[in-house]
Amino acid sequence: MEKLYWQEELETLSADGLRAFEAPLLKQQISYLYSQSDFYRDMLDQAHVNPNDITCHEALEQLPLTDKKDYAQAQLENALIGRHQCAPIENIVRLVGTGGTSGKPMRIGWTRQDVHAYNEMGARALWTLGCRPGDLVLNCFNYSVYAGGVMDHMAFEHLGASVLAYGIGKSQALLEMFADLPGPKCLYSTPSYAVRLANIAEDAGIAPASLNIKKGFFSGEAGLQVPGYRQKIENTWGMSSHDLYGMAELGCQSAECKHQSGMHFCGQGYVIAELMDPDTGAVKKMQDGEKGELVYTSIRREASPLLRLRSHDFVEVQTSPCACGRTGFRFQTLGRSDDMFVVKGVNIFPTAIQDILYDLQPKLTGEYQVALDYAPPFDYAPRLIAEVAHSTHSAQYNELIKQTEDLVKRKAALTVKVELAAQGSIASEHKTKRVLRNY
Numbered sequence: 032m033e034k035l036y037w038q039e040e041l042e043t044l045s046a047d048g049l050r051a052f053e054a055p056l057l058k059q060q061i062s063y064l065y066s067q068s069d070f071y072r073d074m075l076d077q078a079h080v081n082p083n084d085i086t087c088h089e090a091l092e093q094l095p096l097t098d099k100k101d102y103a104q105a106q107l108e109n110a111l112i113g114r115h116q117c118a119p120i121e122n123i124v125r126l127v128g129t130g131g132t133s134g135k136p137m138r139i140g141w142t143r144q145d146v147h148a149y150n151e152m153g154a155r156a157l158w159t160l161g162c163r164p165g166d167l168v169l170n171c172f173n174y175s176v177y178a179g180g181v182m183d184h185m186a187f188e189h190l191g192a193s194v195l196a197y198g199i200g201k202s203q204a205l206l207e208m209f210a211d212l213p214g215p216k217c218l219y220s221t222p223s224y225a226v227r228l229a230n231i232a233e234d235a236g237i238a239p240a241s242l243n244i245k246k247g248f249f250s251g252e253a254g255l256q257v258p259g260y261r262q263k264i265e266n267t268w269g270m271s272s273h274d275l276y277g278m279a280e281l282g283c284q285s286a287e288c289k290h291q292s293g294m295h296f297c298g299q300g301y302v303i304a305e306l307m308d309p310d311t312g313a314v315k316k317m318q319d320g321e322k323g324e325l326v327y328t329s330i331r332r333e334a335s336p337l338l339r340l341r342s343h344d345f346v347e348v349q350t351s352p353c354a355c356g357r358t359g360f361r362f363q364t365l366g367r368s369d370d371m372f373v374v375k376g377v378n379i380f381p382t383a384i385q386d387i388l389y390d391l392q393p394k395l396t397g398e399y400q401v402a403l404d405y406a407p408p409f410d411y412a413p414r415l416i417a418e419v420a421h422s423t424h425s426a427q428y429n430e431l432i433k434q435t436e437d438l439v440k441r442k443a444a445l446t447v448k449v450e451l452a453a454q455g456s457i458a459s460e461h462k463t464k465r466v467l468r469n470y
């Protein structure tokens with residue numbers, strides 16, 4: 032059988048064997064959280080849970096679920112990372128940001144051990160999707176703040192790939208670099224960037240397939256699951272395409288193997304995943320065809336541990352064996368169970384847009400909707416429909432539209448097309464739908 036990975040055998044353990052391996056780590060982690068942070072101590076006390084009672088996976092169900100907004104709130108209340116910070120600053124060697132609910136990036140800290148864990152899970156996922164030592168990878172994710180840059184770069188290095196830190200933008204120079212580099216190459220980017228880069232190449236009279244990019248490793252968007260989209264990328268570039276899944280809070284921890292039978296969860300020994308009914312919060316059994324939301328608990332994390340974090344990814348799982356030999360569960364993402372949407376690898380929360388619109392009061396009312404008119408990936412400018420106040424004279428509309436577009440671009444790094452709507456036309460008495468998915 033093909034080698035699955037080079038350091039650990041966790042990927043082929045039986046379900047019972049894995050649970051036996053993880054249970055002591057879980058117990059140790061819960062005791063650690065309780066002793067190191069007010070945030071978790073309060074949470075367990077309020078749930079009347081003794082940390083010593085969390086000795087197996089099932090016991091996790093006694094604990095409350097957490098959401099990104101809980102961690103964002105905890106960050107507002109305290110210094111660097113938040114009340115859930117469990118390691119002292121002296122031990123934190125890296126910080127990254129993730130799209131936050133407040134419109135500011137949420138900070139995540141990493142100790143040396145956390146970085147090692149990220150690298151291990153990342154390398155395992157990258158090996159699963161077909162990356163090997165000897166691959167020359169150009170990383171075209173943003174090296175500023177977000178995890179796709181430095182964090183994923185280090186995971187490629189950990190695996191033994193040759194990785195070049197390219198970053199974002201400068202697409203013309205990137206094409207020249209691809210042309211200069213001898214031999215086969217790999218691209219690491221969002222799938223929508225592969226499409227955009229192909230357009231730029233074709234406009235410049237360069238056939239994408241002539242650049243000898245043989246493997247595309249894609250993350251940050253669900254694009255590869257869109258029928259026809261994957262085929263288009265593969266045909267245009269003459270490459271094989273490989274899907275990677277991760278969350279900045281946890282790392283890139285799932286990937287497709289060559290059998291393309293769903294995403295293999297690769298977090299064994301570092302992260303416990305539960306499947307949950309998003310409406311009732313009840314835990315569901317991981318079995319073939321079962322659907323639910325993935326919930327994650329880190330079990331060997333020091334700086335920014337996560338306890339039963341709701342991913343809001345609604346998936347269908349498979350547990351039957353895959354031909355590759357990996358025994359963990361696999362999943363297909365069916366959609367998001369909340370309103371967050373991902374543009375070019377960056378999470379956008381409607382509430383972040385709301386914050387920005389409040390800056391433009393009293394000309395705007397602050398009521399708004401985002402219209403996504405075409406299926407993911409969202410590589411186009413969504414429409415932002417904003418309510419204009421009765422008192423604003425129509426002669427000011429054009430300037431107001433431009434001002435709003437500029438502000439959203441500057442503060443949320445999001446390009447939108449603003450349309451004004453009459454005051455009172457958006458907000459409903461019930462919960463106002465903020466994101467319209469018109470596809």
Ligand SMILES: [Zn+2]
Binds near residue numbers: 288353354355356357
């Ligand atoms: Zn497989």
